[in-house]
Structures are given as structure tokens and as C-alpha cells.
Amino acid sequence: MSLRDQIKENHAKAEEHPFIKVLMSGYMPPEVYAEFLYNQLHIYTVLESLAGEAGLLEGVEDICRVPKMESDFLEFGQSPNLSPSTIEYAQYLHTVPKDKLLGHVYAKHFGDLYGGQMLKKVVPGQAMMYEFDDRPGLISKMREKLTDDLGDEANKALECSLKLFDELSQTHNFET
Numbered sequence: 001m002s003l004r005d006q007i008k009e010n011h012a013k014a015e016e017h018p019f020i021k022v023l024m025s026g027y028m029p030p031e032v033y034a035e036f037l038y039n040q041l042h043i044y045t046v047l048e049s050l051a052g053e054a055g056l057l058e059g060v061e062d063i064c065r066v067p068k069m070e071s072d073f074l075e076f077g078q079s080p081n082l083s084p085s086t087i088e089y090a091q092y093l094h095t096v097p098k099d100k101l102l103g104h105v106y107a108k109h110f111g112d113l114y115g116g117q118m119l120k121k122v123v124p125g126q127a128m129m130y131e132f133d134d135r136p137g138l139i140s141k142m143r144e145k146l147t148d149d150l151g152d153e154a155n156k157a158l159e160c161s162l163k164l165f166d167e168l169s170q171t172h173n174f175e176t
Contacts, residue, residue: 006151010158019165026122034076054098085163103153
């Protein structure tokens with residue numbers, strides 16, 4: 001089964017989640033987006049560091065989002081807390097076999113390469129994290145690195161995202 005097919009169910013859950021619906025609506029309060037971005041920044045920092053150390057990002061270094069996410073976050077001038085799910089996910093990433101980290105890169109970064117193109121039009125701030133210099137080329141190069149045995153870890157990444165969406169929805173009274 002293809003990697004895309006393996007994550008189809010969790011991907012659909014993410015797209016239909018109340019948090020994502022508010023995010024996509026263009027009515028996300030800036031302070032809530034800043035909190036979401038802060039949690040994402042923490043995960044991406046750990047993930048990109050581990051994947052980079054493992055040599056998994058060679059030739060696709062432009063997929064890294066941390067510098068642009070930092071710039072986006074600084075626009076908000078806030079210091080939110082990390083959610084419990086973010087702390088748990090960051091700890092989990094340190095246990096993932098190096099060759100399986102690409103499953104997490106796929107789930108997180110392909111979301112930016114695809115869905116992020118819609119998000120950058122509706123989220124608060126400049127949304128630089130969704131800007132890519134050569135998006136089609138980057139997608140093509142990343143696809144060459146992906147294998148169908150990454151499905152379990154890609155699904156784990158999506159499940160961790162769903163936990164964060166749940167926490168933020170509960171904290172900010174979005175319907176779940």
C-alpha cells in the first residue's frame with residue numbers, strides 16, 4: 001500500500017478537525033495561532049535537527065521550516081506554553097529509528113508544501129513558513145527519498161498532531 005494510502009484515514013481526521021476548520025476559516029485569533037505555531041516550532045526544531053543529523057535532508061535542505069517559523073512566531077510577541085502533547089511528541093521523536101524519521105518529515109512538511117499553500121492566505125501574520133523557493137522541485141526530490149515502509153511513523157506524526165489540535169480546541173473552546 002502506498003504511503004499516501006496508509007495515512008489517508010488520519011489525514012482525513014486532521015482535515016476535518018474543528019481546530020483546522022477554524023484555522024482554514026481565516027478567523028483564527030492571532031494569540032491562538034501564535035500558540036499553535038510555538039508548539040509546531042518546537043516539534044520542527046527537534047525533527048529537523050534529528051533528520052539533519054541522520055543525513056536524511058541532504059539535497060532537500062530547503063524543506064526545513066524552523067528559521068521561517070521563528071520569524072513568523074516573533075511577529076506575535078508572545079510566550080505561550082508548550083502543550084503536553086508537544087512535549088510527549090518531542091520526546092517520542094528521540095526514540096524513532098533514524099531511517100524512519102522521514103515518515104514524520106513527510107507528514108509534517110508535506111502538509112506545509114500542500115495544505116500550507118491554502119493556509120498562508122488565511123492565517124494571521126506573514127506566514128513565511130509556507131513559502132518555498134522551488135516547491136515543485138522540493139516535492140519531487142522529497143518523493144525520491146520516501147518509501148512505503150514509513151507509514152507507521154507518518155501515522156504517528158498525524159496522531160500527535162491530532163492530540164495537539166484536541167488540546168488547543170479544548171483550551172480555546174473550539175467545538176470538538
